[in-house]
Amino acid sequence: MHPLEWYKKAAEKGIADAQYALGSMYFYGHGVKQNFEEALRWFALAAEQGHPEAQFELAEAYANGRGVEQSLLEAVRWYRKAAEQGHAEAEFALGSAYADANGVYWDAEEANVWFRRAAQQGHAGAQFRLGTAYFDGNGVEVDLEETVRWYRRAAEQGHAWAQLNLATMYELGHGVAEDLGTAIHFYRQAAEQGDPEAQFRVALAFHTGSGVEKDLRKAVKWYREAAVQGNSRAQFNLGALYLMGEGVAQNFEEAARWLMKSADQGESDAQYNLGLMYSRGDGVPLDREESMRWHRMAAEQGEPGAQFEVGMAYDFGIGVEQDSGEAAAWYLRAAVQGHPGAQNNLARAYELGVGVPRDYEEAVNWYLQAAEQGDAFGQYNLSTLYRTGEGGYQDYEEAVRWCRKAAEQGHPGAMFSLGVAFDLGEGVEQDFEQAASWYLKAAEAGHSRAMHNLAIAYETGEGVLQDDETAMKWYTEAADRGDPSSQFTLGMKYLFGEIVQQDYGKALQFFLKAADQGHDEAQQFLGDMYRMGFGVSEDDEEAVKWYMKAAEQDNQLAQYYLGVAYSTGNGVQKNQEEAFKWFLRSAQQELAPAEFAVAAMYGDGLGVEQDYAKAAEWFLRAARQDHPEAQFNLALMHQTGSGVPRDPYSAIRWFRKAGDLGHKEALFHLGKMYDDGLGVPVDPKKAARWYGKAAEAGHAEAQRVLGIAYQKGLGVAQDYEQAVTWFRRAAEQGNTDAQFHLGLTYLEGLGVSQDMEQAVWWFATAAESGDLNARVFMAERFLADDEDPQTVALAVKWLREAAEQGHPLAQYDLGMAYSMGVAVPKDPSAAFKWLEKAAEQGHAGAQFLVGSMCFDGQGTARDYEQAVQWWLKAADQSIAEAMLCLGELYRNGFSVPKDAAAALAFYERAVEQDSSMARAVLGELYLNGECVPRDYAKALKLFLEAAEQEEPDALFHLGCMYREGLGVDPDPEEARKWFIKAAMAGLEEALEALERLDDSRPE
DSSP: OOHHHHHHHHHHTTOHHHHHHHHHHHHHTSSSOOOHHHHHHHHHHHHHTTOHHHHHHHHHHHHHTSSSOOOHHHHHHHHHHHHHTTOHHHHHHHHHHHHHTSSSOOOHHHHHHHHHHHHHTTOHHHHHHHHHHHHHTSSSOOOHHHHHHHHHHHHHTTOHHHHHHHHHHHHHTSSSOOOHHHHHHHHHHHHHTTOHHHHHHHHHHHHHTSSSOOOHHHHHHHHHHHHHTTOHHHHHHHHHHHHHTSSSOOOHHHHHHHHHHHHHTTOHHHHHHHHHHHHHTSSSOOOHHHHHHHHHHHHHTTOHHHHHHHHHHHHHTSSSOOOHHHHHHHHHHHHTTTOHHHHHHHHHHHHHTSSSOOOHHHHHHHHHHHHHTTOHHHHHHHHHHHHHTGGGTOOHHHHHHHHHHHHTTTOHHHHHHHHHHHHHTSSSOOOHHHHHHHHHHHHHTTOHHHHHHHHHHHHHTSSSOOOHHHHHHHHTHHHHTTOHHHHHHHHHHHHHTSSSOOOHHHHHHHHHHHHTTTOHHHHHHHHHHHHHTSSSOOOHHHHHHHHHHHHTTTOHHHHHHHHHHHHHTSSSOOOHHHHHHHHHHHHTTTOHHHHHHHHHHHHHTSSSOOOHHHHHHHHHHHHHTTOHHHHHHHHHHHHHTSSSOOOHHHHHHHHHHHHHTTOHHHHHHHHHHHHHTSSSOOOHHHHHHHHHHHHHTTOHHHHHHHHHHHHHTSSSOOOHHHHHHHHHHHHTTTOHHHHHHHHHHHHHTSSSOOOHHHHHHHHHHHHHTTOHHHHHHHHHHHHHHOOOHHHHHHHHHHHHHHHHTTOHHHHHHHHHHHHHTSSSOOOHHHHHHHHHHHHHTTOHHHHHHHHHHHHHTSSSOOOHHHHHHHHHHHHHTTOHHHHHHHHHHHHHTSSSOOOHHHHHHHHHHHHHTTOHHHHHHHHHHHHHTSSSOOOHHHHHHHHHHHHHTTOHHHHHHHHHHHHHTSSSOOOHHHHHHHHHHHHHTTOHHHHHHHHHHHHTSOO
16 A cells, blocks of 8 residues: 555544645655645644644745645744744744734834744744844844854854854954954855855955965855856956966956956946956957947946046047047046046146147146156156146256156156256256266166167266277177177177167067178077067068078077977978988087987987987987986886886986986886886885975876875875875876865865865866766766756766776666666666676676566566576675575575575674664564574564664564564553554555554453
């Protein structure tokens, strides 16, 4: 009989618990088609008998109009009945009704009465509402300390809003002493529950270092959590971090994506920055009109930077039609908010009469405002106006005062003008030394007129010691005469900024002059400039042209780079033979990178016949010049015996040399040699030492292996915290196995506090990178918890890929999915196929299921012999269900010889695995004297143990024993108790026995 029938019989007898249970089944569709009307009928019967849970459910139905016409009055009536019996949820609902005027008149005091009753029972929502009442003074006097007390109680139960509000109280010192650390603690609790505002606050704390140690990576993590949930400020800050490359690798596309989300929500800062990105084409297509659109949106919200940019757009006709008047209007809006650039441009507009009437007084006013904010351009322009005296404002002393301020900030024009002032004695006492000093500063800043005046100073000896050599330098007399060495030297100085201001354009000019006269080093540097795009656009063909000219003159670097060009096909058609030719010519001049390249080509047989011996010879030449990659490759050759005699100790020597030069892979190989005994005795301590060096150098796989060593105590003292440290460092470099291990440490709490959220995050990261174990773990999670079709499809895809690669758990999970039709069509044959693969790899659960499928002929031909063999394998791995099946077979002699002793042994083994069903079966054997001598005491003990596990058959047999007085005194009431429990567990015989027992009771 279906459990519904049992509940219905009990309910019809007036048992309130059964009426409530039956109502719940109909209400939630558990075991029966959902039927709100039928559910409410049974809830009402139980509620009328005073059943508080039924009263609450009935109230909820009226409140939400489920199964009945919505009636807040009826809802309140039933909430009140349940609340008066101390039902905490009903008390909270009744308080909410009074607080929100739902079904009753608003009454804050009455609301607080019920909130307090529920809160005192530990109801977190009521505690939160009560705290809010004290904060707002609703129905009570404002009492911030009481607010804190109730918020704290709710927060300690995980109420996210309470945690958020309590954090704010600590941050602002409301009701408690201001304590940023505690505030962050509670913000973090709320954040970990997914509250976006709390996530933003935690991120901001890590971003600014307020209350916690500044940690931009953590800031990024929490900003992302909040941003994904739509927090516009988090989206802006996350975008800004990507824009600046702080806490994350700089990524303009990601910056634009987050700024766009924030801007769409009206954040003016985001709109402003997005406008800048469109104006530069950073992460988005360069689009002046789109830039203008975003800047205008921010500007209209009062963002001064955006107002300035809109003014600039109108000023220069960028993205809009040029309009000087409109430009000045926007400059004015930004200028009155203190934007120095806008003030400077507005002043210039008034000075020149562009877009506004010419007004020198206004020009001075705005220049002065910009200058007083320290704006170098404003200071310089103001000094120029005072110096020229336009508009009647000539004042040389004021000109010098403001010019000096701009000059001290490095403004080249100001430094030059200050030099002129000292040179002419305008506004200052004439001083040639000061003039030369400022000319020099301006010249080194690239001011051409200052360079000219400085050259004159050295020529005339005014303000400096007369120095023909220095004068020659400034005039570049030697270069002008066409001397290629001088041209090359001057080109080098401009290229690297030695003595003169770095200037790639001038470097290019001087190199070209020298190169045209056949100077091989100038030709080589021209090749470098075109190859790397220094001062010119990158141009591989132009680079090859100049390298060829230099290489033909035996320039070893040009020969090497020419080899690189032929090897990669950059700027010339790929030709390995030609590449080898140029590498060899360079290597014969003992250039270490060329020697390495020749060795590599011999080793790979590229451009030359493969010859390991010659490869080793050239690797040795480069290795002796401390070329770490050559040392590493030479070590590998000694380790494998390729081209040289196999010699592990020479391998170790060269690995160590490369390692000493920072070669991470060499350090890791040293660890592997001692770890795996590759030519040397296995030595875990030495292995761990070398792994440690490689790990410290940033080798991700070494970090992972070192983590395992610390976790298992291999060559180092076992240290879970150190293990976590190294797993994390490897994981952060994208090592998927380390990411999976890090997930396990959080899952198991080894070296870190147990943290399921962190565990899942790392498992997911590893899974997305292709780690099979992580994919299976996450696939199981997706299939269990996620209803999104795309996520479920991804889970099935991951399971299938892992299963096809032989992962037993994936095979088992895929088999189960086909067996139950979860995320894939139900397919017994496919289920059997994958479960059998998992079983063959020793998966115990799969072995049991394969045995069952063989026994039932499900998904495969019926085969009792195979069923027994698989069940035996599963039983050997402690699967109690397999033991029970085997026990039944031997007990009944089905497909195996009847064997009471074997059956008994399997049942007892299943009991040792804590199987309640095995206890019930074994109890039945002792009760009936089957396979064993009858023993009521043992039967009773086994039935009681199984009853504690709510095994229905054990509950029923206990009722029988008390009814019949088997091993106990007859006790109809005790029998009735056990029969009721068995009936509630759904056992049909129990209800029948209960009816017979009731019928036999005397009237």
